[in-house]
Amino acid sequence: MTAAAKYIEKKLAERRSSGAYRTLKQENTLVDFCSNDYLGFARSLTLKNSSNEEINKNPSVLNGATGSRLISGNLAYTETLENEIAAYHKSDAGLLFNSGYDANIGLFSSLPQRGDTIITDELIHASIIDGARLSHANRYTFKHNDLNSLDAKLKQAKGICYVVIESVYSMDGDIPPLPELLNLTEKYTAHLIVDEAHAVGLYRNGLIPRLNLEERIFARVVTFGKALGCHGAIVLGSNALREYLINFARSFIYTTAAPFHQLVAVKMAYLLLQESDEAINALQKNIRLFKETIRYNEEYPLIESESAIQCIILKSNEKAREVAAYLQNSGLDVRAILSPTVPQGSERIRICLHAFNTENEIIKLTDTINNLINAK
Numbered sequence: 001m002t003a004a005a006k007y008i009e010k011k012l013a014e015r016r017s018s019g020a021y022r023t024l025k026q027e028n029t030l031v032d033f034c035s036n037d038y039l040g041f042a043r044s045l046t047l048k049n050s051s052n053e054e055i056n057k058n059p060s061v062l063n064g065a066t067g068s069r070l071i072s073g074n075l076a077y078t079e080t081l082e083n084e085i086a087a088y089h090k091s092d093a094g095l096l097f098n099s100g101y102d103a104n105i106g107l108f109s110s111l112p113q114r115g116d117t118i119i120t121d122e123l124i125h126a127s128i129i130d131g132a133r134l135s136h137a138n139r140y141t142f143k144h145n146d147l148n149s150l151d152a153k154l155k156q157a158k159g160i161c162y163v164v165i166e167s168v169y170s171m172d173g174d175i176p177p178l179p180e181l182l183n184l185t186e187k188y189t190a191h192l193i194v195d196e197a198h199a200v201g202l203y204r205n206g207l208i209p210r211l212n213l214e215e216r217i218f219a220r221v222v223t224f225g226k227a228l229g230c231h232g233a234i235v236l237g238s239n240a241l242r243e244y245l246i247n248f249a250r251s252f253i254y255t256t257a258a259p260f261h262q263l264v265a266v267k268m269a270y271l272l273l274q275e276s277d278e279a280i281n282a283l284q285k286n287i288r289l290f291k292e293t294i295r296y297n298e299e300y301p302l303i304e305s306e307s308a309i310q311c312i313i314l315k316s317n318e319k320a321r322e323v324a325a326y327l328q329n330s331g332l333d334v335r336a337i338l339s340p341t342v343p344q345g346s347e348r349i350r351i352c353l354h355a356f357n358t359e360n361e362i363i364k365l366t367d368t369i370n371n372l373i374n375a376k
């Protein structure tokens with residue numbers, strides 16, 4: 001065996017022995033309680049049909065982008081879409097990226113410089129951690145949603161300071177005290193950046209516009225792979241920030257632009273979102289139903305959350321896997337989230353609720369969980 005082959009075997013064996021070995025699963029016919037398709041757009045025939053019609057209306061547009069945005073991959077359609085999306089989110093400008101991962105890598109690796117400071121919530125998404133790592137800035141984390149902890153880190157900050165949070169946390173589903181965090185950030189003349197990946201859809205155009213805070217937020221990241229049911233992302237901010245990213249964000253510069261059909265799907269998804277009161281209300285109703293029918297258990301607590309993401313902490317990879325497998329065998333597609341994706345001791349099942357889940361499905365889910373772990 002070569003040295004590299006030995007290394008791979010050793011690391012995989014470690015993963016197996018810690019119960020954290022990851023494998024790919026293919027699609028199934030279980031009830032979806034794990035996808036990010038909160039409003040059902042990914043499965044929407046309306047969206048499929050409107051996208052196909054739009055593609056057919058533009059027969060001369062090439063299938064592939066043929067190059068990066070800076071070479072041959074930029075269309076008038078792309079820039080119009082960017083402007084439309086920015087306006088919808090009440091932002092001056094926006095720049096499309098091929099994914100939320102790319103958007104965060106591009107933003108955080110290019111903007112903060114050596115001598116600057118990035119302060120992130122300890123539960124921030126991996127894409128932001130990875131982007132920040134690629135920058136040469138000082139990096140700190142603060143305790144989840146904890147203003148005192150953030151205050152302490154802001155006191156240590158040097159250079160230009162960026163504070164980064166999510167408006168709905170991807171792994172816990174909870175919402176931070178946004179106005180308070182913003183006031184504190186502003187007190188230190190730092191800049192707040194908010195990842196709205198899991199808030200858009202549930203709160204239509206995001207939590208920031210809902211709270212009328214858009215003028216005070218330095219930048220936002222919105223992804224299209226969650227409630228919008230497509231793929232890709234946009235960084236929202238000033239026109240100058242957009243120009244800066246075009247010039248310096250390597251995950252924007254050195255990659256082939258999204259193909260036309262992806263832009264079309266995003267455009268049509270935004271149009272659909274504007275007519276989706278029914279789906280948004282259905283999602284809110286399902287969140288309420290879940291919260292009303294799940295029984296609270298101190299040993300395996302439910303994380304307090306108003307969003308479509310509801311988690312029950314099972315405290316070990318083994319238990320989280322066992323409960324997820326039981327639910328899957330009962331026809332309910334709930335997935336375990338294991339360490340190291342979440343900190344050790346906070347391994348969990350993560351339930352994603354959707355507009356299309358029926359009342360019976362949700363009752364079956366909460367009954368099964370109550371009988372299995374909340375029986376006392």
Ligand SMILES: Cc1ncc(COP(=O)(O)O)c(C=O)c1O
Pocket residue numbers: 099100101102104125127166170195197198223224225231232233
């Ligand atoms: C908070 C957050 N930001 C960014 C991303 C990355 O987005 P994408 O899936 O489009 O790469 C995700 C998705 O996992 C996320 O949950």
